[in-house]
Structure formats: C-alpha cells, structure tokens
Amino acid sequence: MDKPKVERLKINYKTLEEFQKFHEYGLQELSMLEDLKANIIENDSNSPFYGIYENGNLVARISLYRIDAKYDRYFNPPQDYYELWKLEVLPQYRNKGYGSALVRHAQSFGLPVKTNARRRSDPFWIKMGFRPVKYDPIRDRGENPYVWTPPGVDLQE
C-alpha cells in the first residue's frame, strides 16, 4: 500500500461540506463557514486541519493548534507546541494506518505535541510514542493529557 499522503486542508466550500461527514463537527467548522461567506477569510486559505483523501474524498483529519511558549505548562524548557484535536478517521476507512499517518505528520514539525486521549485511546497514543503526563487537577481539569516530545525536551515537574 502506498504511504498515505497528508495534506494541509484548504478552507473552501468543498472542504467544509466534507467536514459534515465527521462526528466532531461544531462551532469551529460553522465559524469557518460563516467567515468564508462573509469574505472574512478567502477561499483556499490554510486551515488548522490536515487530512487524507481517498479518490478525492476527505476520509481522515486532525486539527493542530500552535500554542505559544508563554502558555506552555507542560514542557521543559517551555516552548511553542502543538495541541492535536479532532483526530478522526471515517468508519469505513479505519485500520489502514491513516490515524498514525496524521499523528506522524504532526510530529514531523519538530515541536512537542499534546493531546487529550479520550475514550480509552491510550494504547494508540503509547504506540505513537506519546506518554501520559503526571495528572495535575488544576491544570488538567479532567483531561487525559498525553504528550510526545522531540529529543532534548522534558516535562515540567
């Protein structure tokens, strides 16, 4: 099988229509649609989303937010990092390595990555080289944070 090709998604009406196929659809996607209609953003602006296409259809996606070092409460030394959200592969396209390919793409930028491992997905994140943080009730407020760090980066105590 060919290596899945990960693309940065363009914000346009086709992309936003394809987003409706995903479970995790909400204010973020609706806000993009409104901004597009109101010409606040241009057709084909880059989005925080990355995805994989099969036969021209979007079948998997993640959202990546770059967090500024001044808000970093996870890594040592404090630095810019990515929060990874909304990893989702459409049901009929699972077990083809698409989720792993998207996560590896996030790791390829060389910055630490933090996610909230939901619904007992911990084994997947461990497989991808992530590790759980030491839970801090004030910082983590019920989240289940897993992080991946490039060489030379530690966790805050």
Added chain:
Amino acid sequence: MDKPKVERLKINYKTLEEFQKFHEYGLQELSMLEDLKANIIENDSNSPFYGIYENGNLVARISLYRIDAKYDRYFNPPQDYYELWKLEVLPQYRNKGYGSALVRHAQSFGLPVKTNARRRSDPFWIKMGFRPVKYDPIRDRGENPYVWTPPGVDLQE
C-alpha cells in the same frame, strides 16, 4: 418514575472500581486511585464527580470543576463558573433522564456552566438551556463551547 437522586461521589475504592465501567476513564481516575493508596487523600474525600446510582451501582456521572473568576474568558461580569466534563450515562441506563438530572444539578449551584459539546450533542445542550458561544479560535482551540448562564449573567464580547 421517581426523580433521579444526584449524589456527590465519595472517593473510595468502590467508587474508583465503578469508574472503570465508563468510557471516559483515564489519568484523572488513576491519579485518584494512587492518591488513595498513598494516603494523600482520605477514603471518602469528596471528588469533583457527581453521579446517580441504581440498585447500589453507579450508572451515570459528571465531573465539575470550579474555575476561578480570574481565569474567566466567557462571562460578563467575569466570575467563578463550572466546567462540566465527562457527562456519561452507561448504555443500558440511557433515555431515563439521568443526563438531564446531572446537568440540572450542576445548574442548581447558581454559577454559570461551560461545557465542550462533543460528538454532535448540541441538541441536548440546547434543550438544557445552554447556548453556543461565538467561536474564538485563540480561546477555543477547536473546542465546541456551550454555556448556561443564570439570570443577570452575559457573555464576554
């Protein structure tokens, strides 16, 4: 049908064992278990969890975090509010009003409540009197925030 009785959950080995039945189980629950074993917290301390029992078994729960007014980026005037997480009713106990009862309990404290409406649960939150915020990419980072406000409380612009 009797009105479901919502209880604040005690942290003890029985509660933590029951938590394992829920999908959203992770570092928070494991951390409580470790703290209990290490005597850092006492058996029967109060937790941020509230739940509903049926025949002595925990069948529904939420987690509520009180956020200090100084971190409030949602409400006007800025004030303490609750973040509601991990609303979950075990599959065989759904459609009995347990989710609604837990949310009403959160509202009964008189402070605003904020949640992240996941997996297209928006209609449920609307029914409970919540409304979507105006999406702010910096603040909301892919979340789908819905809020409930008591009388006299507005949203930040």
